[in-house]
Amino acid sequence: MAAATATRVLTAPVDLDRPGHYVHWGVIQISVANxxxxxxxxxxxxxxLLLPFPRGKRDDE
Known part of the structure; x- marks a missing residue:
């Protein structure tokens, strides 16, 4: 029983045996995963770009 539980945890959360889903925008086609x-x-x-860089203490004495 423990092996079956471990197998479920290690398997992919998405069924990878099925074809992927795609988004179409005119001539552009891209998979949802990408x-x-x-x-x-x-x-x-x-x-x-928006988060500030961490700064150390300055000794301006």
Whole structure:
């Protein structure tokens, strides 16, 4: 019984035996998985631009 539970935990959360889902915009066709990855990369890039860099203490004496 423990082996079946371990197998369920290690399997993919999405059924990978089925064809992927695609988004169509005219001549552009992209898979939903790739669209999600691109969206996350844009979010991380914007966060890197907007969040301040950490600064150490300065000794201005």
């Amino acid at each position: 669209l999600v990855v691109i969206g996350l990369m844009v979010v991380v890039f914007v966060a890197a």
